[in-house]
Amino acid sequence: MDFEFIITSKQEAIGIVELNRPKQYNALNRKMVREIVEAFEQFERDEEVRVIVLQGRGNAFSAGADIDEMAFDDTIKLELLNQFADWDKIALMKKPIIGAVQGYVFGGGFELALSCDMLIAAEGTEFCFPEVNLGVMPGAGGTQRLTKLVGRTKALEWIWTANRITANAALQHGVINQIVQKEILIEETMKIATQISNQPPLAIRLIKESVNKAVDYSLYEGMQFERKNFYVLFSSEDQKEGMQAFVEKRKPQFKGR
Numbered sequence: 001m002d003f004e005f006i007i008t009s010k011q012e013a014i015g016i017v018e019l020n021r022p023k024q025y026n027a028l029n030r031k032m033v034r035e036i037v038e039a040f041e042q043f044e045r046d047e048e049v050r051v052i053v054l055q056g057r058g059n060a061f062s063a064g065a066d067i068d069e070m071a072f073d074d075t076i077k078l079e080l081l082n083q084f085a086d087w088d089k090i091a092l093m094k095k096p097i098i099g100a101v102q103g104y105v106f107g108g109g110f111e112l113a114l115s116c117d118m119l120i121a122a123e124g125t126e127f128c129f130p131e132v133n134l135g136v137m138p139g140a141g142g143t144q145r146l147t148k149l150v151g152r153t154k155a156l157e158w159i160w161t162a163n164r165i166t167a168n169a170a171l172q173h174g175v176i177n178q179i180v181q182k183e184i185l186i187e188e189t190m191k192i193a194t195q196i197s198n199q200p201p202l203a204i205r206l207i208k209e210s211v212n213k214a215v216d217y218s219l220y221e222g223m224q225f226e227r228k229n230f231y232v233l234f235s236s237e238d239q240k241e242g243m244q245a246f247v248e249k250r251k252p253q254f255k256g257r
């Protein structure tokens with residue numbers, strides 16, 4: 001895959017996307033966001049890939065949207081650009097996306113991190129929504145995703161004040177899954193990614209779909225949705241294999257079918 005602002009690679013069943021503008025702290029310009037989405041889509045179609053890992057090169061995950069690119073935007077240009085259609089596609093990915101974050105996770109970078117399914121953070125990582133300091137506000141899901149995660153009170157505090165949130169506070173409020181030493185961030189992320197990649201892929205994707213519905217649906221609707229996905233898995237070879245292997249007291253061989 002040939003990209004200008006990201007680097008992609010594969011390690012066994014894991015597709016890796018690295019943000020690659022380290023001198024600008026991986027500030028996200030629009031082409032970069034399009035490339036991230038394109039890379040995700042290619043990994044979605046790649047049968048060998050079961051889990052996607054997103055990380056940033058250099059000292060930051062991302063310091064947010066590219067302010068130089070945005071500075072002279074106007075309302076009509078933004079409407080016509082419809083750049084958030086690209087961001088919306090990230091939420092449509094069915095494979096698990098695990099973010100490995102370090103350094104600055106700011107603004108649009110924080111929103112990109114919040115679009116991942118799980119987040120592993122290096123010690124010293126700082127999260128922040130600094131948009132208010134620029135006279136604007138988060139626009140790629142920040143006010144929505146953060147509020148659903150941490151509740152209205154903390155979301156307002158963090159977004160109004162633009163205070164930097166430590167990795168410990170992010171962990172305490174359920175924004176991230178784990179904090180690890182910086183030197184082992186990628187190693188630990190790959191361990192978790194590998195563990196998930198060894199699980200039956202169809203169950204993994206329907207679990208993601210069902211858990212995501214819990215965010216938007218009522219409990220009743222969510223339960224109905226979960227039930228249908230539970231039934232669907234009984235059409236899979238992996239369900240037969242998983243249960244047969246249990247009965248025969250052996251390790252299952254999952255194929256993703």
Ligand code: HXC
Nearest residue numbers: 023024025027063064065066067068106107108130139140
């Ligand atoms: C463009 C950026 C950038 C950004 C850093 N740089 N962040 N360029 N957009 N978001 C560039 C700087 O201009 C500089 O380039 C180089 O990266 C290093 O940054 P410095 O400021 O010199 O480094 P430092 O003093 O260490 O400070 C790091 C920092 C600071 C605290 C992260 O750069 C900062 O506050 N950045 C802006 C963060 C921000 O406001 N993000 C929100 C953007 S709005 P040169 O060429 O001078 O070396 C947003 C809205 C999203 O994200 C809406 C949805 C898309």
